Amino acid sequence: MAQRFRLAAAVTAVAITATTFVGTASAFPGAPTTKPVQKQRASVPSAHEVKTAKLNPTAAKDMRHTLETQLTQTSLNLNTAQANAQLAWDALSAAQQRAVRKSEEAAEAKRELEAAREAEQRAGKDLGRIASETYRNGGLNVDPGELLAAENPQEILNRSDVLRHLSDARARDLATARNATELAKQWDAYAQATARAAEKALGEQTEAETKAQKVAAETRVTVLETTADQNELLDRLADLNGTSRAKEAKAFQKREDERLQREFEAAQATQREEEARAQAEAARAEAEREAAEQANTTVDGIERPASVRDTGDTGTQAADAGASDDGAASDADSDGTEEAATPSESEAPAGPSDEELAESQRKAEEEAARAAAEREAAEQAEKQRQAEEKRKQLEAEQAEAAKKAEEARKAQEEAQRKAEEAKKAEHERLEREAAEREAAAKKAEEARKAAEQKAKQEAARAEADRKAAEKRAAEQRAAAKKAEEARKAAAKQAAAKKAKEQAAKKAAQQRAAQQKAAAKKAAAQKAQAKKAATKKKQAARAGAGKQAALNWALNIAGSQGYGYVFGANGPRYFDCSSFVQNAFRQSGISTQRVASAQFTGAPQQVSLKNLQVGDLVFSSNNGAPSGIYHVAIYVGNGQVVHARNPRAGIGVTPISYVNNIYPLAARY
Structure with a gap:
């Protein structure tokens, strides 16, 4: 059965x-x-x-x-x-x-x-x-x-x-x-x-x-x-x-x-860490209660009898x-x-009446x-x-x-x-x-494109008529226009000289601004590189115990032939929780199968602002442990590796890709 x-x-x-x-x-x-x-x-x-x-x-x-x-x-x-x-x-x-x-x-x-x-x-x-x-x-x-x-x-x-x-x-x-x-x-x-x-x-x-x-x-x-x-x-x-x-x-x-x-x-x-921690404790107590209920030997008020082999x-x-x-x-x-x-041995033997009495008593018994x-x-x-x-x-x-x-x-x-x-x-x-x-x-x-094409054709004909009329008018004004063009040419030459001087001045200003911006950007990049190196060292110290799990997870995320299938347990296809379970198994760490149990069963819950490499982050649709439905592994530098969905597969993304992120992480 x-x-x-x-x-x-x-x-x-x-x-x-x-x-x-x-x-x-x-x-x-x-x-x-x-x-x-x-x-x-x-x-x-x-x-x-x-x-x-x-x-x-x-x-x-x-x-x-x-x-x-x-x-x-x-x-x-x-x-x-x-x-x-x-x-x-x-x-x-x-x-x-x-x-x-x-x-x-x-x-x-x-x-x-x-x-x-x-x-x-x-x-x-x-x-x-x-x-x-x-x-x-x-x-x-x-x-x-x-x-x-x-x-x-x-x-x-x-x-x-x-x-x-x-x-x-x-x-x-x-x-x-x-x-x-x-x-x-x-x-x-x-x-x-x-x-x-x-x-x-x-x-x-x-x-x-x-x-x-x-x-x-x-x-x-x-x-x-x-x-x-x-x-x-x-x-x-x-x-x-x-x-x-x-x-x-x-x-x-x-x-x-x-x-x-x-x-x-x-x-x-958010400031709900304490409330979330209390919810986590309640979830753990509920899990312990279910375990105690499984160990109970009473069914419908009837106690389990002693085994026939034991009695x-x-x-x-x-x-x-x-x-x-x-x-x-x-x-x-x-x-x-x-x-x-x-004493009776020295006395005379009992009479027959005593024997008959004893015999009668024995038969009655x-x-x-x-x-x-x-x-x-x-x-x-x-x-x-x-x-x-x-x-x-x-x-x-x-x-x-x-x-x-x-x-x-x-x-x-x-x-x-x-x-x-x-x-x-x-x-x-x-x-x-x-x-x-x-x-x-x-x-x-298709109807819209046909209408646009027709409108373009009509506009082209109107434009041709307009240009022909303008050409005739231009021929009539040709003589007067030559003098005007000569005057305008002189004015244009002067304006061009002035514009060239202004363009040279503006180019010099732009070069100075670009040099200043480049220096500022180089300084920012240097500070950012120093900060990234510090975070990388901290992450390396925090994730040393889970390095085998992280190496396995990152290798899977960067390899071809692996993907996401809901409910799968490997070795080629995983969902979010089975991916975490198989990764942690590489470091000898045992976890539950589903995401909600991986949170409630963790030895420690920490705030997101205290994340370390190897911590688990979760998605919850109601802000509580009971609504947890997704899990990812934090790999440092604001990045997580996780089995996302059938279309995105398994990969490394910013931690912001974790929808409805829960305010507490799990640390094993």
Whole structure:
């Protein structure tokens, strides 16, 4: 059963990853408790609106601001979608681990129950043998007449001791049977409780998978829609500015870098370190509580019974202890009897009436013992019958539950198939609409170019007419113009001489200013180089213990053939947290698998203004450890190395590229 859970976990992880970023995997139920993707579609102005705005400088400025704002919103939509996808994966992994653990507990309880029932059956057979012998021999296996037909009192006492030991052996068998029945009853209750807990965990996993699939589908739709919106907005902006989409995309990326840098500086300047540290402590306490809950042996208020292998012959040992006490008392009685009998040896023998009295007392005791044994055997047989009926009932209930689970699985697969068909239809509809919009835009652009061409032709004809008229007028004014041109030539020569003198003076001033700026720049570069060397030395000292991890990470980032795949664990493809885990493993440092656990499980959390080489920085969508969805390794000089996304891959970037940066870093 545990293997089935593990297989389901692996397949579900691949399905959610593929559905989110590729769109070709089958849908699986499941997912985490996280906020839905909050997306706000960009409102893309039409080509006509942009053309109209170009006629008015103020309107063009407002249009440019609107387009840039909408582009920023598309970037925020993508960041939110990526964060929610990561949180969904983390929550689903936790649900799958709980389901595997509960199923293993249920399987162990079932094995212990079977062992307890086997022990109970063996004890029941021993009890039946005692009842049969008691009935056949009148309460004793040995004839009392033979044991009591002795020639002297000492022999009578010795034979009585034999009878006592036989009785003790039966008492041990009875105690063993009682203990075996009670232990089987306890394991029966505990096995039912663990089975219910496993079924509940399986239901929680199914619910988590359903929610995770919903988040993955929403994320994929967001990626498709946002990418289409970005392309349209960049086209409109290029039309407005008279550039190309590639140039506008480059300018947009530059603005995004500046925005991320501002957010990073604001996060460094915040005063919420204490609050964030308190949240980290609360998260660690929650993790410790979950670990303590996993170590708890109580299920639905039922304590885990002792193992059948650990108890051994507990009932027999208890009966032996009781028999030893009884034996001591019997020995004391025997000693007392001998002391009382010793003086009687010198006296006359007792009369027959005493022997008859002793015989009557012995028979009464034997009858009472036989009745007690028969009653005990009957009670034990009834308990065993009831336990057998309860076991059969439990097996029938388990079979019915398995049947219902199979029916639910088939219904789920049918619903999954329908959801996949609906998703495919939605995808085709979106692609069709995008193609229609692109065709309409292309047609409008062709019409615009045709209109511009026609306008140019008409303007060329008007210009030719105007030039012909000007030429005729120029010929009529030729004589008068010659004198004017001569005068202007003289004036122009004087103006040219003056302009040359002013240009020489301005060139000298510019050379002086350039020399001064060059000296200032050289001094700044020298100071910056000195500062960089100091930071490099500090980073080298701080990251010495993690040098192997840093070397591995930087080598991967600078090599071909490596990339980002959500949920991957290497050796060629990683996501953000598995990249950190594999890097730190090179330095012998063990970390958790997911980003949020890598923060809460760190030995130390530090402020961003105290970063050292090898520290981990994080992204959080709610400003708390519970919202952490991305992790990167700080390599010094304001740079980080991280597995970014499927498009950017693995690389070294400024630390400002870490979206929604969390105000605390983790230090291992």
